[in-house]
Amino acid sequence: MTRLQGKTALVTGAAMGIGHAVAERFVAEGARVVLADRNGPAVGDAAASLGPLARAVTMDISDETAVAAAFAEVESAGWTPDVVVANAGVQLFGEDAPAADLDLDVWRRTIDINLTGTFLTVKYAVRALLSRGGGSIILTGSPTAVNGEGWAFTAYSASKAGVHGLGRTVAAAYADRSIRVNTVQPAYTETPLVSAISDDPESRAAIVSRIPVGRAGTPADVTGIMVYLASDEGSFATGATFSVDGGMTTL
């Protein structure tokens, strides 16, 4: 498995969940991988477990100073990425709510991380990729950006719709400089993010019943499309959205 030999990737939200699975798979495919996360101790342990092809950087994607410092740190270490997976995100279960009941603070915390944080990651990713002569940026979107997947997901759905729009626009703006930007939209994928659903048998059964293949997604399910988009095999794919959802959005 050497489809990413010679690539250097930076993956945000890599301490756990989908980001960790992507980082692990990229290393297995021969890439050097910077695991970035706001949870410094957890991302340090995660990178250490992946061996010498991995290193950690602590960065809160919603803080421009922290994002700039993290990219500067990896660049000065000789790990300037040519693949960036802007994956970190939050879903504030129990706080996100129908619009009339949604606190502005919950809205802002969601938008600050999911949308502004993705924008900041993309901003510094584009600069890094331009210095490398091009590369691939992959955003983690969501089916709820397009279909309403939950009546209480107001801030989350709006933030992810913004991510999808951001991806298309940045793809168009930099296509002539060999930078590709694509969005992957996983459906229900069992990670710590969705423990409010996976720990409740009734909620879990309800969501799995809406997935035609009849099971929940796993982080490993999302890694194959990420490898394709990160590799040169994906060189004609840009500005697109790729679903990995067990058929959830067919209905």
Ligand SMILES: NC(=O)c1ccc[n+]([C@@H]2O[C@H](COP(=O)([O-])OP(=O)(O)OC[C@H]3O[C@@H](n4cnc5c(N)ncnc54)[C@H](O)[C@@H]3O)[C@@H](O)[C@H]2O)c1
């Ligand atoms: N799990 C799902 O069902 C699902 C479905 C669709 C989309 N997504 C999206 O996939 C992405 C990854 O989700 P996951 O399920 O792996 O979540 P997770 O909670 O398991 O992991 C998210 C990681 O992101 C990090 N993080 C959160 N805020 C951050 C910030 N401000 N700066 C840096 N790191 C930060 C966390 O510390 C954590 O390590 C998110 O963007 C999420 O919205 C998840």
